Amino acid sequence: MTNHSLHAVTTQSPKIAIIGGGLTGLFTATLLERAFAQNIAQDSVQTHLPQITVFEKSRSVGRLATRYRADSHTGKNWQWAFGAQFFTAKTASFKQFITPWLDTGLLQPWCAQVIDLTPANNDTQSPDIHIKEQWNTAQACYISTPKMTNWGRTLADELQYSTIKFKTRVAPLVQYDNTLAEKVDKKTELFDETGASLGHFDWVICTAPNAQAIELMAESGFAEQAKISEPKMLACYTLMLGWNSADQLPESLSNDRQSVWDVAYLNDSMLDRIFIEHQKPAHADLLPSLTIHARNDWSEQHVDDDIEMIKARLLQAALQALNWSDDHAPSQIDCHRWRYAATVTDSDKEAVGILIDESHQWIVSGDWCGQGNIESCYQMAQQTVEAINKAK
Ligand SMILES: Cc1cc2nc3c(=O)[nH]c(=O)nc-3n(C[C@H](O)[C@H](O)[C@H](O)COP(=O)(O)OP(=O)(O)OC[C@H]3O[C@@H](n4cnc5c(N)ncnc54)[C@H](O)[C@@H]3O)c2cc1C
Numbered sequence: 213m214t215n216h217s218l219h220a221v222t223t224q225s226p227k228i229a230i231i232g233g234g235l236t237g238l239f240t241a242t243l244l245e246r247a248f249a250q251n252i253a254q255d256s257v258q259t260h261l262p263q264i265t266v267f268e269k270s271r272s273v274g275r276l277a278t279r280y281r282a283d284s285h286t287g288k289n290w291q292w293a294f295g296a297q298f299f300t301a302k303t304a305s306f307k308q309f310i311t312p313w314l315d316t317g318l319l320q321p322w323c324a325q326v327i328d329l330t331p332a333n334n335d336t337q338s339p340d341i342h343i344k345e346q347w348n349t350a351q352a353c354y355i356s357t358p359k360m361t362n363w364g365r366t367l368a369d370e371l372q373y374s375t376i377k378f379k380t381r382v383a384p385l386v387q388y389d390n391t392l393a394e395k396v397d398k399k400t401e402l403f404d405e406t407g408a409s410l411g412h413f414d415w416v417i418c419t420a421p422n423a424q425a426i427e428l429m430a431e432s433g434f435a436e437q438a439k440i441s442e443p444k445m446l447a448c449y450t451l452m453l454g455w456n457s458a459d460q461l462p463e464s465l466s467n468d469r470q471s472v473w474d475v476a477y478l479n480d481s482m483l484d485r486i487f488i489e490h491q492k493p494a495h496a497d498l499l500p501s502l503t504i505h506a507r508n509d510w511s512e513q514h515v516d517d518d519i520e521m522i523k524a525r526l527l528q529a530a531l532q533a534l535n536w537s538d539d540h541a542p543s544q545i546d547c548h549r550w551r552y553a554a555t556v557t558d559s560d561k562e563a564v565g566i567l568i569d570e571s572h573q574w575i576v577s578g579d580w581c582g583q584g585n586i587e588s589c590y591q592m593a594q595q596t597v598e599a600i601n602k603a604k
Pocket of ligand 1 (some may be wrong): 231232233234235236237267268269270272273275276294295296297298299300380381382383419420421424428448450505550552553554578579580584585586587589
């Protein structure tokens, strides 16, 4: 980014709307704020700061999700990170970005012991377990503490020139009227689902999952509409289990077993991975809690099935994998359906990257424009800031 171009941006005090308060939206707001602030510091010029508004239809921050239940007897919690469990930071830029929160301890590496687990195929056999790897601090897998949602909340709290409007669903954008557009200088008016105006914006950045972005942009004349449907996203069912105390855990999970593990990758099962929540860093106060993700292909095949039937099937598969007897069965059982969980990545094809309509000053972004993970959210936020700067 050049100083000259950023200066041009700041003097016009752009109004920027970000649709979606997930990590892509929050990273984008953070990086936009930093880019403007850096320019002001360098130019020593009294300029206008950007006015950024993030619109989020739910009451919290996207697919980073934590559920908990309090136990009235002990006052302790069961807790499940039922969306993203951890993230990686492979690029130097993302590593640098996360450093301040690593320094405060909000983000921590999770040096999990990972196993391959093949469930038993009848009641008498035990699951077959092999050590797969141990995550380390060099190529770390990071978690947010004490909950996965804390990082999103902290990012939101640290924004200085941005307003977040939760429980506000942006309605699909409408066809742009060129004559009117010239008069109002490329501004786009956004509306909520009741038809109330949310204001006029110089830039609109959509960070919704792509099935929702398709609907939001369908009638708008967005120049890159066809490309939004290129990446495919698959569903994921998540099973959350809790036990009343450590001594009620089945043998396959108890600490006195031969191989202590934190994460299991499953073979020959509709289940994909098992995560032991109470063994994560800064999670030791939890009651025993397990999060289990089903395989994405299996979840997609059953995406419209009755959730109670899904829960029963996943529980049966978990029993087969962990082999508990009736007196070691979990006391807490919950299940969640993610319709848009995972982006299908093709190693032969490049990711689409953010989609830009320069004439309207609209950008469609999100993890699905990259590899479908948290690091992609950051990369798409970087691309967005570069595009906004370049357009000036
Ligand atoms: C089960 C599961 C497991 C995962 N595991 C991992 C993992 O291990 N590691 C990893 O790195 N990543 C993982 N991910 C992916 C990671 O969670 C995502 O990459 C990341 O959270 C996506 O952030 P986002 O901001 O792009 O999208 P989202 O979090 O989906 O945010 C988009 C937001 O837009 C909002 N929105 C949509 N339409 C509108 C509208 N009209 N108006 C207002 N708001 C709207 C939505 O409510 C949503 O909050 C996992 C995801 C799931 C579901």
